[in-house]
Amino acid sequence: MDHNYIISALENNLSVFTSLLRKSNPDEYLYKPDNQSWCMLEIVCHLYDEEREDFRMRLQTVLDAPYKHPPMIDPEGWVLKRDYIHQDYGLKVNEFLTERQSSLSYLKTLSDPQWTNYYEHPVLGNLDGNHFLTNWLAHDYLHIRQLTQRKYQYLQHMSGNDCSYAGVW
Numbered sequence: 001m002d003h004n005y006i007i008s009a010l011e012n013n014l015s016v017f018t019s020l021l022r023k024s025n026p027d028e029y030l031y032k033p034d035n036q037s038w039c040m041l042e043i044v045c046h047l048y049d050e051e052r053e054d055f056r057m058r059l060q061t062v063l064d065a066p067y068k069h070p071p072m073i074d075p076e077g078w079v080l081k082r083d084y085i086h087q088d089y090g091l092k093v094n095e096f097l098t099e100r101q102s103s104l105s106y107l108k109t110l111s112d113p114q115w116t117n118y119y120e121h122p123v124l125g126n127l128d129g130n131h132f133l134t135n136w137l138a139h140d141y142l143h144i145r146q147l148t149q150r151k152y153q154y155l156q157h158m159s160g161n162d163c164s165y166a167g168v169w
Helices: 003-021 040-064 075-081 089-109 129-159
Strands: 118-121 125-128
Touching: 003 040, 003 089, 003 129, 040 075, 040 089, 040 118, 040 125, 040 129, 125 129
Parallel strands: none
Antiparallel strands: 118 125
């Protein structure tokens, strides 16, 4: 596994997220195509919490204290518990981007980490450093796709035009 490739991709995604998230207006970042979908504000709040409390924390735990269980998380429950929809969008964007910088600083300080250290998850089995690093990048890609889709949906909604001429989503 090429750990440097993944770390470099996480760093590249900082620019992608910056481009997708900055300079959005309230109509755009609060837009939801339906009641089950998250708006951009909820997505960025999720990214911020996941950056701090999931991927970086779990990777640190498994590398520094293998076999120790990291704290429980509830990413889907946090949407309501942490009142994502009423957060300050610009502040959350900046907090997420700052946390990503902190994560990158942490990753760049690792010297010969034991990527195969793991803890045993009661349902998912042994989760090691390779698992968390790979899934961190995969999580980025899923939310980059989600943010891009939300922007596409907002464009179609705001313009009142069918965008299928551009291609089928």
